[in-house]
Amino acid sequence: MLTYWDVRDDIEGSRLQLIELEDATPEQLFITAVFPKRRQVPQRVHAFLERLEASLGRAE
Numbered sequence: 001m002l003t004y005w006d007v008r009d010d011i012e013g014s015r016l017q018l019i020e021l022e023d024a025t026p027e028q029l030f031i032t033a034v035f036p037k038r039r040q041v042p043q044r045v046h047a048f049l050e051r052l053e054a055s056l057g058r059a060e
Helices: 004-012 043-056
Strands: none
Touching: none
């Protein structure tokens, strides 16, 4: 399965047709953030990770 971003141009160019699958559920996706281990993580990295976690939720 491809993401919308992968096929957006083909959908907009009418080479592919978008089909809505109302009863379909996507596979669970895990995202891992990896960065060098240091005493201080740059504030922008910390803010990004917090925003990402708030937006996507945390895996249990």
